[in-house]
Structures are given as C-alpha cells and as structure tokens.
Amino acid sequence: MITLEDYSRYVDREIIEELHLLAKGLRGIKILHVNSTKKGGGVAEILSRLVPLTNSLGIETNWEVFSGSDEFFRFTKKLHNMLHMPNQGSIDSEDINIYLKTTYDNMQKINTENYDVVFIHDPQPLGLVVKKMKNQKWIWRCHIDTSTPDEKAWSFLELFVNSYDACIFHIPEFVYKNIRIPPYIIPPSIDPLHPKNSEIDEEFIAETVARYGVDASRPIILQVSRFDRLKDPIGVYKAYRLVKKKYDCQLVLLGSYATDDPEGEEVYKEVLSLISEDKDAFALNLPPDSHREVNAFQRMATVVLQKSIREGFGLVVSEAMWKGKPVIGGNTGGIRRQIVEGYTGFLVNTIEGTAYRTRQLLSDESLRRKMGEYAREWVRHRFLIIRHLRDYLMLIKSLL
Structure with a gap:
C-alpha cells in the first residue's frame, strides 16, 4: 500500500x-x-x-x-x-x-x-x-x-x-x-506515483508508440482528453493541418469514454470521419485504465496541446508538465492556473494561435527544454x- x-x-x-x-x-x-x-x-x-x-x-x-x-x-x-x-x-x-x-x-x-x-x-x-x-x-x-x-x-x-x-x-x-x-x-x-505519472523505461515508451503506428522519429503533436466537443478535437486537427504546411509532423488525439458521458462515442466518430484520409493523424480510443500508455505518449510527444473551449481544470495539463513538457492550452478555466504564459507553456484563443505556438515550439528545442523544466517545478509546488x-x-x- x-x-x-x-x-x-x-x-x-x-x-x-x-x-x-x-x-x-x-x-x-x-x-x-x-x-x-x-x-x-x-x-x-x-x-x-x-x-x-x-x-x-x-x-x-x-x-x-x-x-x-x-x-x-x-x-x-x-x-x-x-x-x-x-x-x-x-x-x-x-x-x-x-x-x-x-x-x-x-x-x-x-x-x-x-x-x-x-x-x-x-x-x-x-x-x-x-x-x-x-x-x-x-x-x-x-x-x-x-x-x-x-x-x-x-x-x-x-x-x-x-x-x-x-x-x-x-x-x-x-x-x-x-x-x-x-x-x-x-x-x-495529480499523483506522481500513479502509473500515468511515474517514471517508465524508454523501451516501453518506444514500443507503445510503435504499437499504435506512430513514427517516433518525427515530431508528435499530442492532445490527451475525453472525446468531448468542449475539448475541441476538431479545432486541434485544424491547427495541426496549418502546422503541417511547414513541418512534417503527426497528430495523436488520445482519449477514452467515461461511463457518465454518453456523447463520447458520437464525438469520437466525428473525429474518425474527419481524419480518415490523413495517414499522419491518429484518434486513439483506449480503455480508461490505459495509464501507462498515456504516460508513454506524453513522454514521447514533441508538443502537447489542451485546446479546450471551456474547462473545469484540465489535469492533463499538469500531467504533461510533470513530464517536462510545455503545454499549449486554451485560455479558459483551470488551464489558466496551470500554464504561466511564456514560462511553462502558452495560452491560446484561436486555431491560428494554436498553430503559431506549435510551430514556435517545434522549431526551438532549447525553448521546449527550458519551459519543460519550469513546468515540472510549477506542478511539484502546486498540483x-x-x-x-x-x-x-x-x-x-x-x-x-
């Protein structure tokens, strides 16, 4: 125990x-x-x-x-x-x-x-x-x-x-x-000892990403959330398409259904239909207990998004920040309390703004690393x- x-x-x-x-x-x-x-x-x-x-x-x-x-x-x-x-x-x-x-x-x-x-x-x-x-x-x-x-x-x-x-x-x-x-x-x-947040070995990370067909050698843009319209998965895809005009990147929308949210399946099908012809976009509906898989994708991701339109708190932001990732999040709800603009990530209001900040992080590895270090310490002290x-x-x- x-x-x-x-x-x-x-x-x-x-x-x-x-x-x-x-x-x-x-x-x-x-x-x-x-x-x-x-x-x-x-x-x-x-x-x-x-x-x-x-x-x-x-x-x-x-x-x-x-x-x-x-x-x-x-x-x-x-x-x-x-x-x-x-x-x-x-x-x-x-x-x-x-x-x-x-x-x-x-x-x-x-x-x-x-x-x-x-x-x-x-x-x-x-x-x-x-x-x-x-x-x-x-x-x-x-x-x-x-x-x-x-x-x-x-x-x-x-x-x-x-x-x-x-x-x-x-x-x-x-x-x-x-x-x-x-x-x-x-x-x-978040719980740092939970399987979703604890340290995992590099081999498991690589095997997990490969198992779902994602190429670990190319940049990965990730959003982890329930399939919910307020999480704006459609807007995330549109932002990714703008980024893809300049960068050879991939998009992973990773989520699951909650038993108390009957709209989840409907939204997931809408997303699948939208990305059906894009070989670099993935909508992964995993079982709710796929904690180690979520952990692996968050650690492998190049850029993490949480482009919510409205949000209660959005703990996936702190989860990613705990793993040393700056997060680009919707300027709403509890996301504003987790992301310190320009230090632990960026707050955005539009699809175009999301694409702009994503390109910025993709182009600057040292910025990603420095912001990621600030992000982890911010979570350690507060969340x-x-x-x-x-x-x-x-x-x-x-x-x-």
Missing part, C-alpha cells in the same frame, strides 16, 4: 509531518466520497488515489459510485454543458422525473448514515443530500466552471445545493455569484496530491 513516506522525494519533509499532525486530530471520524463513475475522467482518477492515501493516515474513508441509466446520464451531460455556459439546452419535467427517480434508487443502495463527512462530486449524485442527518457535514465538490451558468441549470441545482454545509471549486472564478453556502477553493491534483490531501483535511477540521 502506498504511504505518505513514498512521496518524501517529491515534497518537503515538513509537509509530510503536517499531514500526520492533521490526521491525528481527525482519527475516529469516517469520510465518504460519492461520484458517478469508477473509471474514466479526472474525478475517478483522483479518488482512486486520494481515498487509500487518507486511509493510510488512519482516517476511515470509503468511496461509492452513483449509478444511472443512459437517459439519466444524457440529462446530466446536458446539465453539465448548461452549467458551463447558457443556451446549451433546456430542462423539462421528464428530465426532472428521471433525475429524482435515479436519486431515489441510489438512496436505497448507498449508505451515507454511518459517516461524519460526506463529499458529493458534481451534479449527478447531488440529490443524495436529502439523506443528510444531524451532526453530519456534507460538502459538494464541483468540478465544473459555474461562473456563467444557464440560469435554468443553476435553479435546478438550488433544489439541493443550499442543504450542503460547504462547496468546493477549483478556482475563485468558478464560484457562482449568488451561491448561498460557504465556497472553498481547492485545485485538483501534487499531497497538497490536495492537506487542503481536504484542513477543510474537514474547520467544519467539524
């Missing part, structure tokens, strides 16, 4: 000792996390590491998954898009009925009664708060940019949100202006899981 001591080569000793002191004051409490998928997406990945790490400190912590039908997840995906921005759909009575019925079904299966602190992640399991008991603390962890939501979507959330004791957002800009419960700011994190765990424990301590 991984323990805090395993992270001592990445963080200062004082931080490890502080976590032990925090945990000592919280022993005896029980914590529950609830989200909507065990695999696929950043939330599941964080919980898969954060839960056992909290247990290793002697604080009993469990993780339950909220289940639903395809109809339910189609509605919550629409709700997700509406929370990001207005005019992305509407909510009708049938949507509400499906949400309430699914919440009721999960109330029968998920035991929340025996916990002192319950973390609910994102809108899917939000309604479980009706089970909240006296002396419990319930925290809603929102992984979405709700700074400019569709008012209908936020009105729907308000049926439940105000029953929570606190809510957590990634960055201050994400906090909805009219929220009535205390908001806290806790950015997400590793040890800091994330400390933030959670301090929040719990303040609430209790």
